[in-house]
Amino acid sequence: MRKFVVRAALLLLCVAVPGLSSAATITSLPDFNGPSNSSGFPVDLGVIGTFNYVLPVGEVVVSASFSGTYGTQLVSLSTAGFDVEIGGETLTVCVDGAANCWVGAAPLRPFSFGLSPATFAALATGSVDLRVIQTGGTFVRLGTPTLTIDTRPGNVPEPAAMVLLLAGVGALALRRRGVRLS
Numbered sequence: 001m002r003k004f005v006v007r008a009a010l011l012l013l014c015v016a017v018p019g020l021s022s023a024a025t026i027t028s029l030p031d032f033n034g035p036s037n038s039s040g041f042p043v044d045l046g047v048i049g050t051f052n053y054v055l056p057v058g059e060v061v062v063s064a065s066f067s068g069t070y071g072t073q074l075v076s077l078s079t080a081g082f083d084v085e086i087g088g089e090t091l092t093v094c095v096d097g098a099a100n101c102w103v104g105a106a107p108l109r110p111f112s113f114g115l116s117p118a119t120f121a122a123l124a125t126g127s128v129d130l131r132v133i134q135t136g137g138t139f140v141r142l143g144t145p146t147l148t149i150d151t152r153p154g155n156v157p158e159p160a161a162m163v164l165l166l167a168g169v170g171a172l173a174l175r176r177r178g179v180r181l182s
């Protein structure tokens with residue numbers, strides 16, 4: 001009986017604890033240096049690239065993030081304000097006119113956003129476009145746009161279901177040994 005309980009506990013840990021069975025898919029696009037626009041905002045610069053990737057067979061998306069850098073040391077103004085759209089979700093990377101965007105000759109600044117669960121269905125397709133919407137004047141500078149997707153097996157039961165299953169199996173084992181449960 002003790003071996004059974006230990007094995008069941010190990011199985012529960014390996015299957016039901018989030019993170020133990022997750023895999024990450026990471027894909028990046030080349031740097032993007034947009035055209036110089038000075039009016040008519042917002043300006044949809046269109047799809048600047050497509051993230052293509054292969055998710056492990058039978059796995060589902062459990063979290064995702066979008067990261068990269070913005071700004072440049074090559075021009076007097078670091079970058080124009082801009083948003084990105086990925087998987088149907090719009091993220092404001094650099095707010096037009098904010099000090100963190102409009103700093104002359106400043107170094108590249110990193111950013112990172114967690115994507116909402118509403119985007120997971122789009123991410124599960126293995127291909128998602130990255131669109132840029134310019135919200136302020138001059139150039140959009142976006143460096144190494146990176147998509148990170150965490151997955152886990154799709155057929156993993158919820159922890160509560162595993163507890164019920166293990167309780168039932170334990171009760172059957174005790175009954176088989178002749179122990180009364182009532």
